[in-house]
Amino acid sequence: MKPNLKKQTENSFIVPINLVSNWDKNPRTISAEDFERLKNQIKKLGVYKPLLCFKEKDKYITLGGNMRLRALKDLKYTEVWISLINPKTEAEKLEYALSDNDRAGEYQKDDLATLVSQFSEDIDMSLYSVDLGKAILIEDLINGIGWNPEKTNEVLLGDGIKELTGYSLSSFWKDISNENVPINEFIEELPIQGIKGNLVRQKYSKTNLEEITRIVKTYMRKGDYFLENCCGWSTFGTTAKFYGYSGIGVDIWDVAIKHSINQIKKIKNNSKLEILNMDGLNLSFNDNKFDYVYCNPPFMDMEKYSGLKNDIADKDFNSFGNKFKKLMSENYRVLKNNCLCTITINDKRDKSFLIPIQKYVIEWGLNSGFKLWDFVVAEVLSQKIRLRKKDYNIKRTVKCHEYVITFKKQV
Numbered sequence: 001m002k003p004n005l006k007k008q009t010e011n012s013f014i015v016p017i018n019l020v021s022n023w024d025k026n027p028r029t030i031s032a033e034d035f036e037r038l039k040n041q042i043k044k045l046g047v048y049k050p051l052l053c054f055k056e057k058d059k060y061i062t063l064g065g066n067m068r069l070r071a072l073k074d075l076k077y078t079e080v081w082i083s084l085i086n087p088k089t090e091a092e093k094l095e096y097a098l099s100d101n102d103r104a105g106e107y108q109k110d111d112l113a114t115l116v117s118q119f120s121e122d123i124d125m126s127l128y129s130v131d132l133g134k135a136i137l138i139e140d141l142i143n144g145i146g147w148n149p150e151k152t153n154e155v156l157l158g159d160g161i162k163e164l165t166g167y168s169l170s171s172f173w174k175d176i177s178n179e180n181v182p183i184n185e186f187i188e189e190l191p192i193q194g195i196k197g198n199l200v201r202q203k204y205s206k207t208n209l210e211e212i213t214r215i216v217k218t219y220m221r222k223g224d225y226f227l228e229n230c231c232g233w234s235t236f237g238t239t240a241k242f243y244g245y246s247g248i249g250v251d252i253w254d255v256a257i258k259h260s261i262n263q264i265k266k267i268k269n270n271s272k273l274e275i276l277n278m279d280g281l282n283l284s285f286n287d288n289k290f291d292y293v294y295c296n297p298p299f300m301d302m303e304k305y306s307g308l309k310n311d312i313a314d315k316d317f318n319s320f321g322n323k324f325k326k327l328m329s330e331n332y333r334v335l336k337n338n339c340l341c342t343i344t345i346n347d348k349r350d351k352s353f354l355i356p357i358q359k360y361v362i363e364w365g366l367n368s369g370f371k372l373w374d375f376v377v378a379e380v381l382s383q384k385i386r387l388r389k390k391d392y393n394i395k396r397t398v399k400c401h402e403y404v405i406t407f408k409k410q411v
Helices: 032-045 066-074 090-101 109-118 138-142 161-165 182-186 209-219 235-242 254-264 317-334 357-367 388-393
Strands: 012-016 020-022 051-056 059-064 079-085 225-229 246-251 273-277 290-295 335-345 348-350 353-355 371-379 401-409
Touching (some): 020 066, 032 066, 051 090, 059 066, 059 079, 059 090, 161 209, 182 209, 182 235, 209 371, 209 401, 225 235, 235 246, 246 254, 246 290, 254 273, 290 317, 317 335, 335 357, 357 371, 357 401
Parallel strands (some): 020 059, 051 079, 225 290, 246 273
Antiparallel strands (some): 012 079, 051 059, 348 353, 371 401
């Protein structure tokens, strides 16, 4: 039997196994159980690491891999892969032996347990002398075992989601800002609204860039072809293009369309984003065209856009609602079955009282045929410091959130 060997070098080569012996001063030993485990590992994985040997006359003496040599002989190997070294003294031989058998670091048990659970059908853990101890498995938590561990931070859970997405996959998105995302450098400055007497909001607004990034990473699947309905400044479309997705953005306002086209030109990759002048309430696409739909429509009349009759922005709630129902019906129609549609929306204050637009958006989405898939409250940092003293004096909080509402089309 031959070991798995991809290449030989001057100091690494294959020799007959009868020319190789154990170093008689090696202080390591192995139990019968561990020795059987080692042999079973070799049976499954082969030999992927040479024995560390020095030459003595016409023999090779093993300093690193004594137990493997014994196992290979038991398994009737006729040849063995060695790496040749040249220790000058007995002390140096011992140092080589210690170094080759030293265990640098330990496993993070919870991380390892989670990984093992993912590949439980493919890995026989009885082959490996790893004690998982009291490691907490995600599956245990899901099944209701130990829902109250001493710690519940992401390091302990070790499911890799934060490393994959860059944030905690929770329904509360906090501490998000435009500056924390790479897409920020490609975003064009927004035009001025020119509202007289309004010193707080001179520029038009856009959805937070990190919030959009999280939406892309959370809800989109590889290869999704998307529609951004009411694309406005194409914050979503630009971000999705940056991450390699292709799609179409539609809007009726020439100012927003021009802005979007200039902005997406900055993203130099193979994904394609087309910006079209099209009424989001009456899309000219065929049914079941898109894999994902995103829409950040006006929040009633909080900002003035095109001024056109079919602009969704509307001070009158009933008129706004009728337009929004058409919007959701069109989003539903052009979306493929078993795919997602995400709406970002905010509440609105009218004479200091809240109008819960998110409540109505959910109702309108359900009435269009969608099923509610997910609901996130996202912090809006830019609003944190606005009018806090005034709000406190009249016994309310500063409204510094918006909602990420995701529907699923499931026929």
